[in-house]
Amino acid sequence: MYQYKNVIMDTFHWRKWFLLLLFAVYRRLDAVDGLKCYCNSPSCPNETCETDGYCFASTSIEGGVQKFTYQEVELRCMSxxxxxxxxxxxxxxxxANYCCQYDFCNSNDIVRESLSKVLQATAMESSPTAKVWQVLPWVMGLMALTVCVATSLWWAKRSRSLMKGGRGSRPLFAAEDSLGEPRHPIMGTATIRDMIELTTSGSGSGLPLLVQRxxxxxxxxVDIIGKGRFGEVWRGRWRGENVAVxxxxxxxxxxxxxxxxIYQTVMLRHENILGFIAADNKDNGTWTQLWLITDYHENGSLFDYLTARTIDSNTLVKMALSIATxxxxxxMxxxxxxxxxxxxxxxxxxxxILVKSxxxxxxxxxxxxVRHNVASDSVDVPSTNRVxxxxxxxxxxxDETMDTRQFDPYKRSDVYSFGLVLWExxxxxxxxxxxxxxxxxxxxxxxxxxxxxxxxVCMEKRRPNVPNRWxxxxxxxxxxxxxKECWYQNPAARLTALRIKKTLANIGTGDHIKL
Known part of the structure; x- marks a missing residue:
């Protein structure tokens, strides 16, 4: 079950199920006898009709004055x-209409009294033929549902004033979608960073789902900042803060x-791992939007940065060490x-890889x-066709010689890729x-x-050229x-990420490393 789909039940569904159950109760109570109603239709010569639904009355208003004479009131049964x-x-x-569900409840006298009070009808009357033992289970169920509905309505009322959003060119979802959306009490005026520090308590497993939504x-x-085979990346705004969507x-x-x-794995949060904020989805029946909200870094990707700028030795060591970390x-x-x-x-x-300020x-x-399951010594591989x-x-x-059942080969493959990034x-x-x-x-x-x-790479065993000036x-x-120690042909001969981190930290003097 997706933990990001249908995080809370919409208030509309609470009302719907409450009314359905309420209706079922009274249908059960009325099952003993058919519902008898007054009827002034030509098809009812005895002024009586019988139905499985409602007694119905309709009146008209002429010149601002409501008429209650026999001719102006339509009385009949509604199936x-x-x-x-x-x-x-x-x-x-x-x-101008009136419905009820006990015998002859749509008589002229009752209609006059009810319609004069703008049809503030009370709940459906219970049938006198019903027995206590028949009603008690339903009443208890109604009481439980009433508590749930009241709670949902309270959350909905709280959220209306909190779902305004900031300024921008295009809202994430339509305004009506957010009106009934409950909001976690920790949000207040806190920043994203405040909420992460408050809720994760060092576990780094991510914000509560309700806060995410x-x-x-x-x-x-605000504007699009990238495209890929998965979709698009946008710069968004939340309470004046930039986020990447x-x-x-x-x-x-x-x-x-x-x-x-993966981003919500316990203890994953780290200064050199892209900060995850939230994930949400929206399905209106015709299309689905899937959103992943993370920290925004204005320098963009390392690819973008290196394409547009050159760097000095200090920055080289700083970038390399942070990636290795x-x-x-x-x-680990x-x-x-x-x-x-x-x-x-x-x-x-x-x-x-993204470049911070x-x-x-x-x-x-x-x-x-992929994740390593230590208990079973197995690899948790994603079910996706992407490579x-x-x-x-x-x-x-x-050359497909890697043992995909073991976890270490995956780490060694990462180290090879890191060696190429280092070369870039x-x-x-x-x-x-x-x-x-x-x-x-x-x-x-x-x-x-x-x-x-x-x-x-495999047959000619070539690697990127190292210039003489280096x-x-x-x-x-x-x-x-x-x-060079990262891209050995033999995976077992490559450095580990921890060894790379320690080696880079020792390169040059302390002035080279000012993280």
Missing amino acids: LKTAFPPEYPIKCKSS SIARQIQL KIFSSREECSWFREAE GLAHLH DIVGTKGKPAIAHRDLKSKN NLTCVIGDLGLA GTKRYMAPEVL IARRCGTMPDEYQPPYYDSVPPDPALEDMRRV HSDPVLSAISKVM
């Missing part, structure tokens, strides 16, 4: 076949659900009651991630930086096929050594 909806027919809602339905989209197409529902699930946290399992399983990314690349990086896009990016695939993935960053560093190019740009086409990558720069020289 359940003609009553819609059966539990409370639309006809009964008119101020409340936030999601107040977000207004990843909108999945309905075909990518498995990826959306998986990514939201995030990857080490992903790969934390033992305990609120422990975290080890996670492998499976699609690590510069486009899935202080030029450290965070790892995002966890839709393909990683071919250009960044490790040799054992390309290093090319843009130095006094004479190279123009940005993706890995293997000189060996395969812009959109390489699996066969192209398999030929270059050897004269102490930092670049040390970084090049790390990347």
